[in-house]
Amino acid sequence: MVSSVETAEEFAGMDFDLTEEQRAVQELARDFARGEVDPIVEEIDEAQRFPREVIDKAGELGFLGILVPEEYGGAGLGYVEYVAVITELSKVDPSVGISIAAHNSLCTNHIFKFGDETQKRRWVVPLASGKKVGAWSLTEPNAGSDAAGTQTHAEKVDGGWILNGSKTFTTHGSVGEICVVFAVTDPQGPRHHNISAFVVEKGTEGFRTGKKENKLGIRASDTAEVVMENCFVPDENLLGQRGDGFIQALQILDGGRISIAALGLGTAIGAFETARDYAKQREQFGKPIAHFQAIQFALAEMSTRIAAAEILTYAAAEAMDRGRKVSQLASEAKLYTGETAVFCSERGVQIHGGYGFVKDYRAEKYYRDAKICTIGEGTSEIQRLVIARSLLRA
Ligand SMILES: Cc1cc2nc3c(=O)[nH]c(=O)nc-3n(C[C@H](O)[C@H](O)[C@H](O)COP(=O)(O)OP(=O)(O)OC[C@H]3O[C@@H](n4cnc5c(N)ncnc54)[C@H](O)[C@@H]3O)c2cc1C
Structure with a gap:
């Protein structure tokens, strides 16, 4: 195991x-x-x-x-x-x-x-x-699930590019020192082939952090807006071929979704272990609440979903290590573990009763933290779209 x-x-x-x-x-x-x-x-x-x-x-x-x-x-x-x-x-x-x-x-x-x-x-x-x-800035205020709708623009000039636009919700948007940024390089080019990826380093003129987000969960992870105002980057900072940025992003997100699956798995296990330990020591009606079948069933359901989430996540990781195409499996792992993290953390709060609603125990923190797993690197709905597209292509 x-x-x-x-x-x-x-x-x-x-x-x-x-x-x-x-x-x-x-x-x-x-x-x-x-x-x-x-x-x-x-x-x-x-x-x-x-x-x-x-x-x-x-x-x-x-x-x-x-x-x-x-x-x-x-x-x-x-x-x-x-x-x-x-x-x-x-x-x-x-x-x-x-x-x-x-x-x-x-x-x-x-x-x-x-x-x-x-x-x-x-x-x-x-x-x-x-x-x-490091930071990776794809999402924009008007381009989230529809990342191909990127509006940040890179204009070709002598020796490099001038970037203008803003990115929202960048993890490490304020603390990151090396940032991969996506910008439209060919406004008239075909959708999915008009965006390029650039490296922008902290301290580059015209590159700054915008609003730092005040979040529901994963609050110690820095999330901020990244702003580019006439930000010049030399040709050497273009990653791969001009126009390949969106296709590159999709490939990176395959691995990223395995990451978020691991994040969801860990969050679910943490919530489960906290709830199990609490159920063994909290007494009501003269016995530990773990003796009540309702609590046992909740723990059994959590454990079963965690086991399934774990199998999917490691299967996706193994497939990636073997060089297989993993888009569908990575999305399945991300979808299932994300929903499992939300389920387990909610059950965890319930098992803690009122103590799950206050900060004395970690149950409430898992509950807040878990939600990002169904949103970041493609929402649960987008994972379903990716999976369905792959199924119907076959
Ligand atoms: C804490 C945090 C960290 C993040 N870190 C990063 C990062 O490092 N880099 C980065 O680039 N981005 C990052 N993101 C952004 C994240 O990937 C996006 O928030 C996510 O992809 C959703 O985009 P959106 O917020 O614009 O929601 P929207 O796209 O506006 O979606 C709103 C709702 O509509 C649904 N929806 C949208 N389109 C469809 C459709 N076609 N069919 C059905 N339902 C649909 C969505 O599922 C969702 O429920 C981060 C976000 C957060 C909150």
Whole structure:
């Protein structure tokens, strides 16, 4: 069994048992989450503080370059290890889980996949080795689910491009130091082939952070608007071919959706474990509430959905590591784990009764944090569209 849902025996013999090395990575992440993240969860949530010191330490362990080969400063691991790390972090704090996920699978992975050798040396190395924090700006105020409706514009000038526009909801929009930004480079070009991806570094003239969001959940993960006003970037900052940006984004989102599946899985397990432990110690009518069948059934339903979510998530990760086409599977994993995280965190609050409604226990935080899993990197509705399109194409 790949997780710590303590059902190892039940799943013995499944194909995607973790290897000894993968288990060691999982344990490293678990210890890190317990030792470095757990003590500050409430403080960073309340203050909406991005815990840079935790992210720096995660970098020292290789967690900021999980998928990147060692020659570019990364850990050289695969999606299975990546899922194990994001799940362990998200069990303790989904804010830290999503930050590390966005840094790895969106920004760093995009430059690694589509950058040339010079671009990789210049940007992937500092990102993967944890020296710089990455951001990936696709969403705009008027282009969310319909990302092809991007309005940010890049005008070709001598030696480079001038970017104008704004991006909303960028994870690490205010703390990110290296940002991948999408802009229309061919306004008259065909839809899906008129957008390009650029790297913009913090400190570039005309590039600034806009509104920092005050969020329902994952409050310690920095989310902000990114604004470009006559922002010049040289030709060397264009990633891949002009006009390929949207197609690149779709490929990056396949991996990103596996990230969010891991985030949802960790959040669901965290909510489940918190509720199970509470049910064993909270007494009413002279016995622990875990003795009541209603509570037992809720725990059983949570555990069953977590097991299914886990199988889907690791299946998607394994398929990715084997180089298979994963769009449908990644969307299925993201859809199911996202909904599972919301379900489990809601049940978790219910099992805690009134104590689930206050901040003395983490149940209420999982409830708030879980919701991003059905929204970020494509809402549940968009995942259904992707899955249905793939089914009907066959
Ligand atoms: C905390 C947070 C972090 C984020 N981080 C990033 C990031 O790092 N980078 C980035 O680029 N973006 C990021 N996002 C943006 C995120 O990916 C979008 O919010 C998401 O894709 C939805 O877009 P939208 O908010 O514009 O909603 P809309 O697209 O306006 O959707 C509104 C509602 O309409 C539904 N809907 C839309 N179209 C259809 C359709 N065709 N069929 C059925 N239903 C439909 C949606 O499912 C949703 O329920 C982040 C968002 C949040 C909240």
